Amino acid sequence: MAKIYVLDTNVLLQDPYAIYAFDDNEIVIPAVVLEEIDSKKRNMDEIGRHARQVARIMDNLRGKGKLHQKIALENGGSIKVELNHRSFKCLQDTFLEMTNDNRIIAVALNLMKEEEEKEEPRPVILVSKDALVRIKADALGLIAEDFLNDRVINFDDIYSGYEELYVSEESINQFYLDKSLQIKEVTPREYHPNQFILLKSMTNQGSAIGMVDKGGELLLPCLFGHDVTWGIKARNVQQVMSLELLLRSDVDLVTLVGKAGTGKTLLALAAGLMQTEDQKIYKKLLIARPVVPLGKDIGYLPGEKEEKLRPWLQPIYDNLEFLFNTKRSGEIEKILAGISSIQVEAITYIRGRSIPEQFMIIDEAQNLTKHEVKTILTRVGEKTKIVLMGDPQQVDHPYLDEYNNGLTYVVEKMKEQPFSGHVKLAKGERSNLAQIAADLL
Structure with a gap:
């Protein structure tokens, strides 16, 4: 039996082509969803890009007919923009405020009531990435589902x-x-x-x-995994595997996944420093991470680019201070200033570049979208090695989770390639407290 799917805004902002993922069923886009997408279209980030892509897709569909009257899709389904919000009266006793989320729920509830009056009613399903929207819909007797089509696993x-x-x-x-x-x-x-x-x-x-x-x-x-690398020696079998991949010249893409304290960043930096500074295999060591805050953003920061980025890149500096065995404050800056082959920056500045003969480390890659990680990998030039690492269970991006982030995407898509290697680290080596906190909290 055909179904009616009512899509929340976050579904389209996560995947602009989501309307084609529901086979031969009817897709309903509440008008308030278009309003929310319109408010995002000027954003100069991934959300803004997806909002503009949704607008182009919907505009192309207009050539096939009136959107409020239902338009057939190529996969056998149909799409319709729902303009009726009067059913909010049914929610006023339960949810007092006419928020955008409640208006979307109201559209689905109105459609469900209309279908119940028919001889062969079709199921009405609200699809949202927002857990609270699904909970509220379920409390009202609506079927609510998460959008899972974007999941890699x-x-x-x-x-x-x-x-x-x-x-x-x-x-x-x-x-x-x-x-x-x-x-x-x-x-x-x-x-x-x-x-x-x-x-x-x-x-x-x-x-x-x-x-x-x-x-x-x-x-x-293994040829290299047991060796001492820039003063660092593997402490467990997964670290041996990681160093093996990091030090092999025939593995151009390395992905490391693991909880906090498993040694991902330290091992990658040690391998990169040895191959850049000692062995001269690469001309430069480029270290970058996405600028995504944990918790509330600290707002605009004063100073030049380096001063603005320092708080975001502090975890990398902490590891560099350990590897260079610095004791005094500001000493690592002087060391890096004298070594022009080490570059630390944010991923924001990587678009449009071509990066040959470098050892690239992308930290916290779980906060990258599929599009962003594709953009980074397509920057890689000849004789460049790139390392992507992070913890998929610590995603700070509002539209990503452990199943659909860029790091998980690369791990699953590249595992068959002869130039790619991956290790999932399990044992924490930072401290007993850090390991127990990662496991229990």
Whole structure:
């Protein structure tokens, strides 16, 4: 049976093409949604870009007929702009204020009542990314759903980059002796390029870490993961894997996911400094992070660009102070001023650039949208290595979550590529308190 879907503003601002995601059902856009989108169209950010894209899509549909009279879509469904807000009278006893959210709920409620009077009523479903809108709609007897079409994964099964495999003790000995192992000899499973396999003995007599080759047929030993890198040595097996990817010249894209304190930023900075300053593999170390606040924004900041960005980039400076072993305040600034090959800045300034022969680190990438992360990756030039890292469970962006952010998007889309590698770090190494807080709070 065909359904009627009433879309909230946040659905269209998250995905301008959401109207094509409901198959052959009827899509209803309340007029107040167009008003809210209109208020966002001048924003010079991702929300503003999506608002303008929605306006263009709706304008193109006008050529097929009157929007308030229902227009057929190419997927067999239809779309209609609903102008009737009189049903708000039904909500006045429950929700006193005529807010935009309540007006959207009122449209859905009015449509539901109209459908109930028909011989074959169609289900009316309100689709919103706002949990409180869904709760209020449910309290009124409306069916309310989240918009899940933009999710890269549907539940918490993000690709970890490694797997455990129990094999015979002879297979582990053969792996150490031959420096390789035919994967098909120990398991029929297929693995992604640059995926790690933790070989464990069935008799608990040994173990080994191996990395799948580009063709997915051979398991090869780690070459760099156990080395000391700019004074940093891996403390757990996931950090060994991370350093292996960070130090390999044949892996151009590295994604690191993990909770706070797992060592993502420190490992990436150490690997970048060694390959830029010591080995001279790259001409410059570029470190950037999105300017998205945690909690209430602190507003405009005085000073030049460097002074404005310092509060946002302080976590990076903290790690650099640790790696350079600085003791006094302001010492790291003097060191960086004397090393022109290290550049720390916000992602805001990356558009339009071409970045060749650099080691790029993008911190807090979970706060990037799919479009933003695509923009960053398309800036990468020849002989450049880029590292994206963050914690998908700590998203500060208002329209993103752990399932649809840019970091998760890259991890899932790039895991089949021979130039890409990924590790999900699990164990915190900052302190016992930090680890317990990350797990329990």
